[in-house]
Amino acid sequence: MAYDWSGVRTRRIRRLKFAVASCLGLMALAAPVLAFT
Numbered sequence: 001m002a003y004d005w006s007g008v009r010t011r012r013i014r015r016l017k018f019a020v021a022s023c024l025g026l027m028a029l030a031a032p033v034l035a036f037t
Helices: 005-036
Strands: none
Touching: none
């Protein structure tokens, strides 16, 4: 039985991109708060 490695890889890359985007968004939101405290 062949395993769909390409599908798993694309799904993992998509999750990684989403995690990086959310981290960047959180840093962009938290930077002014940290700068002004």
